Amino acid sequence: MTLTDVGSAASGGGAVESHSARRRPPRRRLAVTIIPWLFLLPALLLFLVFKYVPMAEGIRLSLFEVRPFLGDLWVGLDNYARVLGDERFHNALNNTLILAIGQTAGAMLIGFGLALLLEGTARSLWFVRSAVFLPVVAATAVVGEIWRLLYYPAEGGFLNSLLSWVGLGPSTFLDHPDTSLWSVMAVGIWKGAPYDMVILLAGLAGIDRQLYESAAIDGCTTWQRIRYITLPALRPAITILLTLASIRGLRVFTEVYVLTGGGPAGSTDVWMTRVFSLGFETSELGVASAGSVVLFLVTLLLTLGVQLLRRRREA
């Protein structure tokens, strides 16, 4: 979606230029070339200062042992070797992938279900939609603290009380290596699903009602309508969600940090909690930067991959 947008904007810009190139005095042609850039300048400068310079600095730091007051020591690719050879990073990568896939799929499924249920223009629906959307706007750290209370792993815990009503539990939730990752995932899905719902709702609103009507006349079942009309029409929305969710999934940090701090036994340690622990608890900023650069490259490749796949399919 983004690429096509950028493409059309670029070709739009090009069209203006070729149009205005018709026998204009050179000064004016120059101005026409410069003006769009001037409008972009404030944003570009902000990006430069707050994004690109820190990114470049991060890449530079990843090649050094960082000691701000003693002078950094050049260590070449040693930091990368340490990251890629570290068993705990392998474990973290594994957990990150499980979490990213689980949260993306779960949030999308539930988001889709919610979107189908809450589509429409009635006032009551507007209210319910807002209520459902609340988890997205709540601060992640607060959400984490509250879920930690809900998940209290003995009988007095809120969720365990609910479980005991139906004769189950008590579950260990966050506090056993077998259940911790799934518990974190559930919080991620709870927080992510309403966001997916909103994007999918926008997609649903764009579907021509007549298609449903003709399908109904042809005697389609509900499932067939979803399968052959709704889902294909939602494809652009789903692609965008997949891209965003996989990026969000890979760099997941706050909820894990607040819920478990990566424990117990490293069972919920994800890439970013590892990087954080190295950077700010053990003060190994060089190694932490190397870890971040690796994550950045993976994210970049993944995003490009999704885009390429889409373009090829659309071509």
Added chain:
Amino acid sequence: MQRRTARTRTALFAGAVAVGLVLSACSGGAQQGDPNAPIEVWTRSQDDTKKVYEKIFKAFTDKTGIPVNYNPPPFNDFDKRVQERAQSKDLPDLVITDTGSLGPYRKQGFLVEVDRNAFAGQGDLVERAWNNGKTADGKYFAVPFSTQAQVLLVRKDWREKLGKPVPKTWEELAALANDFTTKDPDGNGDAKDTFGIVAPGSTDRGYLAWWAANYIWQAGGDILSESGGEYKVAVNSPQTTQAVNWLKGLFCDTKVTLPNSLTMVTNDAHNYFEQGKAGIYLTGPYMFTRFDKAPGKDKYEVIPSPAGPSGSTVLGEGEVIYQMAGSAKTAEQKKLAEFLVSPEAQQLGMKPDAGQRPVVRLSVNKNVDVKAVYNDPRWDTVAKVYAENARPFPNVPNFQPFRQQTAETLNSLFAKCGSDVSAELTKLAGNLDKELKSQKAAQ
């Protein structure tokens, strides 16, 4: 044509304004190097202790006329913010925090060396406290500010209700913890809502190793052992293995620890003792003020940690004053540090208003009498434990990686109850040995 040019000019002007705004945004802020700016101090504090520090700094300003800018970052964000400031080469002038930060700060060159002989009043400070500021090479890079020893807080009302004695040995401690877990000590009819031991077992900042080290020492084991100024990994010694096995029993067999211990940071842990979810807590004396409100002053007792096979050694560390590198106000830095260890400032730190916790626990100044200042037998216990049974973590160049890795291994052992303690500790020993070699302190 004319209109076009005007518009171009406007656009150019707008662009220039934007550039100016961004650039000015970048250049603002840092005031380092300005001799008239106040001296900036950070402490790792929560809201109540911040107020105590404010009082101390006010006394300093009143006395010397040197203004202090005291606006420390949030407690949980402290380490991160220090790193951020270091990256912009604009550290606060003075930082008061755990002695545990000495290694990492020194390694990154954050600190200015302390010349003990030129430090006013240095002779009045307790010699053992000075060790908190000593690095592996025998130099001093911090000034002690407060010391303490860990003591055991036990729910007295629960213990008496169950008719148990004050625990003096590990066996009695384990038995008491077991009774707290199974015999409904709070008498609310639900035998499953209380537990024996509060154990902050998260790997965050290496908390679990901080807590477990006490028991490892009490069994005669160690993380690193010292002989003649050289260090050796001792985490797989028979004594350490014995201690870890005993601790594992508390988590896995009798299950007397809180069920969410292994993801619990100290800040959360306090709540569980406060709310009567568990009745035994090995922690620092700074918690008295808070626990006097809940569970209540008469509800718990303060005792020395019960003896293990090899004694009742506990962690005795404290907070130190770091004079940070890159400061333009070295003279003021030193003056403030000297004031902070004076009897006047130390007593201000020990006697906060109601509801606030003291920032100086045991004074580092010989001329301050714990008995007279606190007038509280519980503090006498702390002073006695500190004098007789407390020890710090070793002065290896940087102990933090050792603590962190030990915490991760212990956390894993206590979470996966089927695991092989001896094998895991041997693996940990290998990793710690590598770390020791990389810190060039191996024997």
